[in-house]
Amino acid sequence: MDEFFYQIQKTDLSKFLNNIIQKNELYAPIKTDAIRFEKIESPEKIYLDTNADFPLKEFFFRDREKLFSFDKNKIKVEIEKPSKTRVFFGVRRCDLNAVKHQDFIFMEKHKDPYYSAQREDAILIGYHCKTAPSKYCFCGSMDLGDHYDLMFWEDESHYFVHVGTKKGENLINSSKELFSKTNIKLNEEHKKIDFTNRLKKKDISKLQDNPDWKKGVDKCISCAACTTLCPTCYCHEIKDEVTLSDLQKGERLREWSSCQLKSFTKVAGNHVFRENREERFKHRIYHQLQYFKERYNIEMCVGCGRCITHCPTEIDFVEIINEMKEK
Template identity: 30%
Template structure:
């Protein structure tokens, strides 16, 4: 592992260099809140270390994306559409890098999702250390640090950034666009000091080891907690849409007014919405909000963990912040942990 030292004033030229080869997306401020957005100049970057309201999945798996163009009539024609451009995701937090690694696995599983994977191929990821807010609980799900899945990772050590080189691509970009020097042992040790301090900062925590959560969830199907939160849930889909690992989509067609040409596109879908599990004939196999929430929580902590071998909750806390009725995935999980402990004793 290579560590380089980049002075703070080196960030602007580095980003200017990136802009020559990539569309750059990074942390910006929107209405006074941290968000990811397109960076057209280093001035746009707002390097607060607070979590953003929406996750960076939007740049790999856009909310709406055309996947096919078609033409009806005497000579029908089909043309697949794969939109991908060179892009750099700048200032990505470790939870979100973990999330992208999970999405990589999901979209390569079974029939490969060429739209996602092509875009992913053309993406470089530059991570950055962050400071937890009151909703973050990455430490409880082992995503507070990350050792792969990025091309470069910036550790703010006060005097400047220690840049952790993750890939050869990252190294080339760094050498091309920034004047760095070899980081000293003292500077590298500072990363750990800061990390140790961060570990003490979490307000939101889970009260069980991450590895035990799939088992705890598997025993919680009939817990009263689902009815309790189902009663106050809107079924608005916000928790899904802000989640960095929710990847469900719907596919629809849109035809032009000439009724012969059109596009097929996919849009984000959300399992907490009423019509998500509605099938032909109007039947709905998850009619109630309680059933839909139980499904979503189980996807994060059990079903996908069984399938892919890792939790699909990365502890970013976005679903807690976005929920207007304060359904808190960490509190709910802690209630289930408590129920499981009671059952055992």
Template identity: 30%
Template structure:
């Protein structure tokens, strides 16, 4: 472990060195690309200097779109052969929050340790290293403290910005060598993590599958509009669909793409013959909630939800996932 305190300009020199080996991604502010023309949006993009990194706002999309692209071509096909699509072979350095680094563990569980290895995810994942960004205060709708994801120590590096100084802590020897920092004067850097959220959640210990009979889900059939935005911004949602694209000049040739999908939208569970597993929106909400805080934990020992609050941020109907969790105790009393 190596701790450094340096000026912003000096850290840009570090980034310049790292950029020779890594494509560096971080939350970035995009002016004029928000909901309205005079607003901005924070999402992940390639950066070259520390001034481009957004430290003071939560990104509306998570790091996930770097490791798991929204649309990804898997292979090309003709009448006689199939050719796997080439992938970006560059190393990745990703700046993210503690909750998002915990979310990486969830993706690894699903894509690498779930009885098979997804080769497309694995290729990105093996080339990725992570720099955790310290959070001194909670953002709106976060409940990471109650989910136990507000702190972490399994990072390659840690960064904290204080006025014109950068605190940088490196655990990874490879990063240390790549950044050529060994000759610099070192100091102790203590990571700063948020310790309190205004939003609190309480997951009932007695929660079980009887909850499916509760009347609480009817509220979401009325309120939810099945837009799927909550799934797309979630750092731990992994559902996708497949699209076969046929070229116009030869309808026997084309490509297969993997595209993000949502368990909340109409048609996601449609099967041959017209059968649907979860027809109304309350049933879909029930499935999502139970997957995040019950099913996944039963299999893996920890919750899928990391408490980032992005689903609450983005919902056009102001449906709160944290409020839904807090209703489960009374719902269990109801079904009992």
């Protein structure tokens, strides 16, 4: 795609978003009791002061997905697809990269039709952070790329907009009168976000037995908020649910699960492999920072910091790792 930015006046943003609403469903961060992406009818409510508490994960890798319905041994596979194109506005760089990693695991590595049906037509419009929106952000330490249809950078009186895909370009073309081409090129400087280079030690392969893990483990209450709010965690379980009026009929469901819970490794006969909290706590961090990379050569964690911001006991695993002394 073209390296040159477009620009749009700030006062024209709502016109652009209203144009989108005409033909599509628009989702953007809204602040109520929490900040989350919701379908909106008018752009006024959009909240961009800080990142959303909930990532986009639930829209594509849904927390409860029907794999098929059954009637005794007869199986019917019906895959739901959104009837209108969904456009997501205001997605941060970390969350866009999280979508990239989920696209990789669900669409490239596996051909998951349930994820694809939700994801395929969706359009992602980014909103680039200038500085860390939370003191726990560490995206600057992670290996992030460009994964968006359009990306917005806020400036004094206007936004600079970069086109990432054909889909993004089409959106601009459908509101052509609002955008003008600039002669400024996208470069690495634009992608830098201040105060996010927090994780100093990314190779944790030799730290498995470090006693400092205890600092985090001792405060962990195994609530699973970290994995639930993580934009990249994709572990799930499968279960059957029957219709109460006819027990032969029902559905097989895929639901999010959490490695922080004992049940995650419980086998028949009630043996639990990761019985103690330390093993479970470390498993999450190692899957994010090491195991996924060993297997796929991609860092799974995107450094959004939600697992720390929303941890009820604020376990800052980044700080814990930084302070670890290697033998």
